[in-house]
Every structure is written in structure tokens, then in C-alpha cells.
Amino acid sequence: MTADRATVLAPRLEGLLHDHLGQDLFRLEKDTVGVAGPAMTDTLMRSRPAGPAERPTFKPIFGRAVTQPESAAGMRALGQDVRAALSSAQSAAPDLTGRWPRTGHRYLRDLVLGRDPYRLRLLSGRGMQLLPHVTWTSFAAGVAALPQGPARSGISHLAALTTGRSGYRDRRHAMVLYRRLSVPVALLVSTMVTSALWLGAPFDDDTPDEHILLETLRLLPPSWNLLRLASPEYPALDARIRPGDDLLFLNFLSQRDPALWDEPGRFRPDRWQELDPDTHPGYLPFGHVQERCWGRHLAMPLASMLLRQLRESGYTVDPGQRRARVPLDGLLGVSAVSVVRR
Structure with missing residues (x-):
């Protein structure tokens, strides 16, 4: 992590680090238990599927x-759209x-879903995440925007799954699934x-993109917790777990635990030259190995x-920006970063 930039975590995240870093299992609320120990996480996660x-x-x-x-069809369709976008993207x-992530979001949305009706593409926007009431209003008002006939050429494979739906409930269901x-x-x-x-730009030329992303996911995992509802297992x-307790698995803590990582607070992509992201204890940015x-x-x-595009074109964080916040907005990450070209 660059020394001249201050990353301001949301108060709840700071509280978790201060109160529970290094603990395996602890009470967060009267009906919620936090879990951060790798062995405890593995045992509890394996006790039942989600x-x-x-x-x-x-x-x-x-x-x-x-x-x-339905879920399998959606996964296949989106996979086709992403592969097409990757093959067509210019260096x-x-x-x-x-301002990022807004700028990056718009670029990616248009790259992958740019030919879809605007009201559909709008559903994948950041504003929809920050303002849930706007999201539900859009679902209600935008149902009529869905294509009603056979899938037309030119739209994404994902959008094609929303076509041909009849009835308000079916069309609303399709819109929500498109967003997700x-x-x-x-x-x-x-x-x-x-x-x-x-966290790290500008990067050394010999640092692999993969290592940069793995280290980013360690310090700021977009999915920083996993909820499991109360269960007799x-x-x-x-x-220490009561019959009515929900569990909150906190990889945000395990991925900063000094017992598991050298210099846990530093941004060090080089650590991934020797570590395996699939097996290293406590590293769960995309969830437990079970699911x-x-x-x-x-x-x-x-x-x-x-x-890669950003690095090759000389983009970096505006040298004049010294602070950035990490709010609790669903997907964890730094907000409102000014990106410039060197």
C-alpha cells in the first residue's frame, strides 16, 4: 500500500479489526456470531450446503x-457474452x-452489454446498488421495456433470456435475474x-496482473462476509453457537490476520509468487471451497x-488525491478515486 495514500475504512470495518482480529469465533450481536478462524470456518461451512x-x-x-x-442457462449466457467481450476488446x-469505479463500470457495461436495451443495461449500474428503492421502482416501471417477441439479433445472450416472457410476474422475474x-x-x-x-499504482513493470489482483482481493475483498442462517448443525x-444464531463468516478479518500473513497490512503482490490462492488458509474472496x-x-x-489496459496506457491515481473511503455498499472497495494518465 503506497505510503502517501490513506485508506479510510468504514467505522464498522475499523471496529471489526480493532475488536476481533485474530479471533476464531465471537459474538457480534445477540443473535449473530462472527467466524474468522480458518479451521472453524472450514468445519462450519462443511457441515451443510448453502x-x-x-x-x-x-x-x-x-x-x-x-x-x-434457469441459473445454469444464465451462467452459460453470461459466459458467452464475457468471452465475446474479451476477444473484441482492444489493447x-x-x-x-x-472518477472510478464509475468510469470503469460504464466501460465494462458497454463492452459486454452495450447492444442491450438501455433499461436493461441500467439495472447493472452502481446507482441501483446504492439506492435500492430506485432499483425496485425500475423493476416495476421497466417491465414494459423487455422485448416481448422472439430474441432479436444483436442483443447479448443474457438479454435474450428475458425475451418472450408473458405476464408481469414473469417479466419482472427476468429483469431481476438479468441484474443479478x-x-x-x-x-x-x-x-x-x-x-x-x-492500493498500488503505479506498479512495477515486472509485477504480474494476477498477483496485483490477488493481493487487492486479500485487503479489500468485494465479498467480505458470508451469511449463513441459523441451523441445528x-x-x-x-x-458458543446458540440454536437461533446466524453466522457471519468474515474473510475480511482472516485475510488480515497476522497469524496467517506476513506484514498483513501492506500491499505486497510479490507474496503471491509463493502462495496458492486456492489453498492458503483464510483466503476466501470468492467464498469457501465448498461453494x-x-x-x-x-x-x-x-x-x-x-x-492490463490501464497499465499499458499509463493510467494511475491522481497524485493530488491523498485519501479515499471504503464504505459499506454491498461490494467492498475504494470509492471516488480520480484516475489520470501519466
């Missing part, structure tokens, strides 16, 4: 389940100076790359592509 309400992307929509065939992107699936394309990747720029494994987020297979290639 339920439908605990899977952020595919949890029920307005009480209606997202079926396995030199359009002007990417400005499209978020990793633009919002997660732009947040990740913004954090990377803030948990009290049976540890008496890692499928989106990582799309997010990481897109993030590598975008970071």
Missing part, C-alpha cells in the same frame, strides 16, 4: 425460486480518465480494479484485461 436464501445471485425473487436449469481502451447476473460483469470488476489502482459443532462464487471465472479475466 440454502436458497443464502445464495446471493440465485436466492428466490419475490418469493419465487430460481430453478437450477487501448477509450479514455478512462475520471450482470452485476459481476461491470460493478464487481470495476470495484476490484479501482481498489487495485488505489452449528450448535452441535461449537457450544465458491461461479462469477470468479468471469470477473478475474475481465479484471486482468482492464488492469
Whole structure:
């Protein structure tokens, strides 16, 4: 982490570091237990699979389940769109100076979903995440914007899944699923790359993009916790957990634990020359090995592509900016970073 930049964490994150860093299991609220120890995390996670309400992307929509065939079709469609975007992306992107992650988000959204109807693309926006009431209003008002006939040529594979829906509930369901699936394309990747720029740019030429991103995910994982609802398996494994307790698995703490990392507070991409992100204790930016987020297979290639474009074109953080905040906005990351070209 560059010495001349101050990263201001949200008060709740600072409180977690101050009160619970290095602890394996602790009480956060009267009905919520925090878990940060790698061994304890592994034991509890393996005790049962995540339920439908605990899977952020595919949890029920307005009480209606997202079926396995539906989720598989969505994953395949988005994978096709991302691969097409990666193959078409130019080494030199359009002007990417400005305020990040907003600038990066717009670029990625248009790269992957640029031919979709505007009201659909709007659903993957950062503003929708920050203002949930706007999101639900858009779902209600924008149902009529969905294509109603056969899938037309030119739109994304993901958008094609929303076509041909009849009835308000079916069309609203399709819009919500489009948003959930499209978020990793633009919002997660732009947040990740913004954090990377803030933590370490300008980078040494011989530092691999992969190492920069892995280290960014260690210090500022977009998915910084995993919620599991109360379940009888948990009290049976540890008496400190009560029958009605929900569990909050906090990789934000385990990924900064001095017992697991050398110089845990420093941004050191070089550490990944020797460490394995799939096996290192406490490193869970995309979840536990039992059920890692499928989106990582799309997010990481897109993030590598975008970071490479920025590095090759000489982009860096405005030298005049000395402070940046890390708010609690769902996806964890640095906000409002001014990016300039050297």
C-alpha cells in the first residue's frame, strides 16, 4: 500500500479489526456470531450446503425460486457474452480518465452489454446498488421495456433470456435475474480494479496482473462476509453457537490476520509468487471451497484485461488525491478515486 495514500475504512470495518482480529469465533450481536478462524470456518461451512436464501445471485425473487436449469442457462449466457467481450476488446481502451469505479463500470457495461436495451443495461449500474428503492421502482416501471417477441439479433445472450416472457410476474422475474447476473460483469470488476489502482499504482513493470489482483482481493475483498442462517448443525459443532444464531463468516478479518500473513497490512503482490490462492488458509474472496462464487471465472479475466489496459496506457491515481473511503455498499472497495494518465 503506497505510503502517501490513506485508506479510510468504514467505522464498522475499523471496529471489526480493532475488536476481533485474530479471533476464531465471537459474538457480534445477540443473535449473530462472527467466524474468522480458518479451521472453524472450514468445519462450519462443511457441515451443510448453502440454502436458497443464502445464495446471493440465485436466492428466490419475490418469493419465487430460481430453478437450477434457469441459473445454469444464465451462467452459460453470461459466459458467452464475457468471452465475446474479451476477444473484441482492444489493447487501448477509450479514455478512462475520471472518477472510478464509475468510469470503469460504464466501460465494462458497454463492452459486454452495450447492444442491450438501455433499461436493461441500467439495472447493472452502481446507482441501483446504492439506492435500492430506485432499483425496485425500475423493476416495476421497466417491465414494459423487455422485448416481448422472439430474441432479436444483436442483443447479448443474457438479454435474450428475458425475451418472450408473458405476464408481469414473469417479466419482472427476468429483469431481476438479468441484474443479478450482470452485476459481476461491470460493478464487481470495476470495484476490484479501482481498489487495485488505489492500493498500488503505479506498479512495477515486472509485477504480474494476477498477483496485483490477488493481493487487492486479500485487503479489500468485494465479498467480505458470508451469511449463513441459523441451523441445528452449528450448535452441535461449537457450544458458543446458540440454536437461533446466524453466522457471519468474515474473510475480511482472516485475510488480515497476522497469524496467517506476513506484514498483513501492506500491499505486497510479490507474496503471491509463493502462495496458492486456492489453498492458503483464510483466503476466501470468492467464498469457501465448498461453494465458491461461479462469477470468479468471469470477473478475474475481465479484471486482468482492464488492469492490463490501464497499465499499458499509463493510467494511475491522481497524485493530488491523498485519501479515499471504503464504505459499506454491498461490494467492498475504494470509492471516488480520480484516475489520470501519466
